[in-house]
Amino acid sequence: MIKKTLAALALTLAAPAIALASEGADRLTSMLEPLETVEARFAQKILDGSGERLQEANGQMWLSRPGKFRWEVAAPYQQEVISDGSEVYLHDPDLEQVTVQALDHRVTHTPALLLSGSARELTESYEVTRQQQGGSETFRLVPKSPDTLFEELHMTFRGEQLAALQMIDSTGQETVIEFSEVRTNHTIDDSRFQFDIPEGTDVIRDTH
Template sequence: MHLLLKSSVLGLALLCGAVRADGLQALEQFLRGTQSGQTSFTQTVTSPLRQGETVARSKTSSGSFEFLRPDRFRFQYTKPFEQLIVADGQTLWLHDVDLNQVAARKQAEVLGNTPAALIASAPDLKALSAVFTLSNAPDRDGLEWVLATPRGRDAQLQSVQLGFKQGQLAVLDMLDSFGQRSVLRFGAMDVNGRIAAERFRFTPPAGVDVVRQ
């Protein structure tokens, strides 16, 4: 499954101040104030229309997400198929249960300009701005939005939009270079709770094919 669509990372709850924050302020609060989180998610991937099509093709999946900043996270897809993505700080592991296959890549080589960098890696807006051009986007659907555009010319992403509601990251909306859109909607986040480091360690199960890239 396309790694970009699975890289997608993390929602969490942040307290709002007395003054209503815009999207960039909410993102800055998130980057500075959240060290760990756990939540559920639903992801809808919509493909661009092909010639002759009048209705876009879409797929929906769901699961759970955990992260421990600055560089560890775990996506557990449970429906409609089981998949697991684990970043342990050095290696990004993708276990496709149906294919009985594990793909392993150096984490630093694949996360620089992905949504995971927006959520799990950068310590503040200044650091994030080295990889993305950031700006406030118009409010819509009751959310405050940030638009993030990758600076790299070879980026697989066209853009990422982050939607916040009452200080909580509620939606991550990604458009890739092929026109495919992936929208992750997050549930309530357990913020800064204790998560065992073992949750971000992965050992390929016996008998699976391991592909190192």
């Protein structure tokens, strides 16, 4: 019994401190608000509920807040998600298909959209708690609304620079995205966020 109590105490002492929700939201806002543009490479993996790897991908992203982004998956298959600030284009070159929908900041399954929107709106839509461990800060975001595709989101910063995102859905499936070669607040040409639909591509307009 004593051993169990000591073990529990040791775990409690070793655990990083978790800030109050209001503190977490304020801190996350203070880190996101100064970001006007972000460019980074990313490595993404999808894990099932038991932790088995289902899929891997890598590519590059560009963001210009508010509302503009380009998310390019280079391997193992090509795919692009581009927002010009009013519409979002999901382009699948292999299928020669593009889906077009109005930009809606409530759509939370696109990581770039989460980052390109208003920091204040983000923290108003989620319960935010903050965890500090060494030089890393991780924010846990739980949606206040039930109409989202994930149960929680973890956003990790190292030295105030975005390092990783982790999204967990209701089945326990995780999408983990790690960023590298991150550049912030530099000039990104607006043409990066324009999309010209290739000739011969099927266009699907999503009106929902």
